Amino acid sequence: MRSSKAEAEDRDVVIGEDERCPGFQGLKFDWGGGSTSKGKGRTKTFHPPIETHWDLHSAAGKKSNSSPIKSLLSLPLTKFRKSKSLTMILDGARDPKDKQSVESFRQMLLQEGLLPPKHDDYHTLLRFLRMRDFDISKSKEMFQNYLQWRKEFRVDMLPKEFNFTEYDEVKKCYPHGYHGVDKYGRPMYIERIGMVDLNKMGQVTTFERFIKHHVSEQEKTLKVRYPACSLAAKRHVATTTSILDVNGVGMSNFSKPARYLFMEIQKIDSCYYPETLNQLFIINAGSGFRMLWKAVKTFLDERTVAKIKVLGSNYLSVLLEAIEPSNLPTFLGGNCTCSDYGGCLMSDRGPWKNPEVLEMIQVVNLREEIEGKCDDGDVALEDSSMPKKVDKQNKDDNNSMSLLEEAACVGSNSTCSCRLALQKIDCLEAALGDIKNKIKTLEDALQETKMALERTFTA
Structure with missing residues (x-):
């Protein structure tokens, strides 16, 4: 049996007091609409894992001896980027009901001017809808709080500041x-x-x-x-x-x-x-x-x-x-x-430490950013979350970085700028093609070494 002192200790636990702590700056917490205390008495729906509808069902049960990264790199990036398999991997196979809800939510936000282009993302909107049981009004409030927090916290400036x-x-x-x-x-x-x-x-x-x-x-x-x-x-x-x-x-x-x-x-x-x-x-x-x-x-x-x-x-x-x-x-x-x-x-x-994977993500993100914004005359391309340098053996890092930086610094209002940016991405794609060739060269050398060893032992 627990003592009355232990029970009192349980009752005395108060989280989120406005106090200052040695060695730290004291922080105040304004829960606003995110407080769980307001939700007591309500029954929430526990949706299945968010990836449930995003599996590649066509690949179920099939095993391949080849590396998935290697097989993806074997395609020209311009074709690879637009392939159905890549779309399903990076975007997911979307559930029709979810898709309809997300589109309704998206249109409402657009009409009210509450959806900045940078955050016009299917997966982001779906997360907020799921968290509020697909209640559009509550999801809207949560999404607005999210945008305001990002602005006040300067989230997009963290990599620089x-x-x-x-x-x-x-x-x-x-x-x-x-x-x-x-x-x-x-x-x-x-x-x-x-x-x-x-x-x-x-x-x-x-x-x-x-x-x-x-x-x-x-x-x-x-x-x-x-x-x-x-x-x-x-x-x-x-x-x-x-x-x-x-x-x-x-x-x-x-x-x-x-x-x-x-x-x-x-x-x-x-x-x-x-x-x-x-x-x-x-x-x-x-x-x-x-x-x-x-x-x-x-x-x-x-x-x-x-x-x-x-x-x-x-x-x-x-x-x-x-x-x-x-x-x-x-x-x-x-x-x-x-x-x-x-x-x-x-x-x-x-996998996020794999240099080839990082190159692939950078190229896809940059090209889609350019193509998505050229029509609007806005080519602000820098993705602050991506590593600014990929450490990789047998690669000219400085040359690769110059391409990325030039692409990120292209002017903002001209068709010429868009074309120049796309040319830079084409150069980066060519560099990715070189990676494929180097992988093939290494594989051939490994195979020759293996055959030489087999001949040595059989002799």
């Missing part, structure tokens, strides 16, 4: 990061909450800077990680599988700084990046955490809580149902150490 120089130091006192993919191909995100030391973290960074880092990572996931995972898995990927290791976490860990950080990140993820969580595995949950969980989950959206599995120390069999051992770090019971990168949570390992 924000440099998280304390990245390595923060990782030491707050172990977290992306690592590999699950069996579906979704990116995996891992946090070791039991090892977090917020006092040390407060000495190397601030809440404001850490939250900006979090937003930058969310932007990279949407614009780089998901497309890269989609190309690698040959099916549309739009959500993340997360693992939260809470070994040793209890009520004492839920300090004022911890509450601030939890609430702000929860608000950002729920209100501004809705429907991006596939599943969250909370592992090593002891009695102390389970007590804490009762308090924490009351502040989470019902739809989010439905995606969370709280597991004890015997979690491995459940994780292995969704994740291959090769994509699990050894500290979670898997086989990976990422010894060359200083550990798994420092590696950012995944």
Whole structure:
């Protein structure tokens, strides 16, 4: 039986107080329409995973020995970009009912002047509709709040204005990061909450800077990680599988700084990046955490809580149902150490690190940006979420960057500028073709070496 003191501690947990914490700037939280407290008493619909209608059903059951990236690179990019398979991978096979709802929502926003071209995106609109159970009025309010937040937070300017120089130091006192993919191909995100030391973290960074880092990572996931995972898995990927290791976490860990950080990140993820969580595995949950969980989950959206599995120390069999051992770090019971990168949570390992995939995403995004805006005389092409440089052996990085930068800096109002920009993209496509040739050369050399070795051993 629990003591009255423990019960009182449960009642005393208050999240989101306006207090200042040593080492951090205190932050105020205005939940507005995103507060879950207003939703109590309402029954929400739990929609199936957002990728449900985005599988490549025609490819089901078929296995290929060739690399999906290699097979895609074998096509001329101009044809590859417009191919049906690429459209299905990057855009998804859209459900007719969803498509109709999204179009109605889109037309309403356009008529009211509430849909900037940059955010006129099917997947973005669908996420907000799903989060509000396809209620157009509530989705509109949520979408407006999202646009206003992006403006006030200067999200699009973060790559230019924000440099998280304390990245390595923060990782030491707050172990977290992306690592590999699950069996579906979704990116995996891992946090070791039991090892977090917020006092040390407060000495190397601030809440404001850490939250900006979090937003930058969310932007990279949407614009780089998901497309890269989609190309690698040959099916549309739009959500993340997360693992939260809470070994040793209890009520004492839920300090004022911890509450601030939890609430702000929860608000950002729920209100501004809705429907991006596939599943969250909370592992090593002891009695102390389970007590804490009762308090924490009351502040989470019902739809989010439905995606969370709280597991004890015997979690491995459940994780292995969704994740291959090769994509699990050894500290979670898997086989990976990422010894060359200083550990798994420092590696950012995944398809988004593949240079050829990054080149492909850059070329497709730039060309579509140009072709979509030339008619309007606006060719502002820079994609702030994309890496500005791709480290790749046997490639002239400086030459590649000059093409990208020139394409991004093309003038804004002339047909000539559009043509020039397209010429730059054509040059980049040619560079991608060179990659294909180099891959073929390496394969031929490998085959010759293999044959020479076979002759040596048979002799």
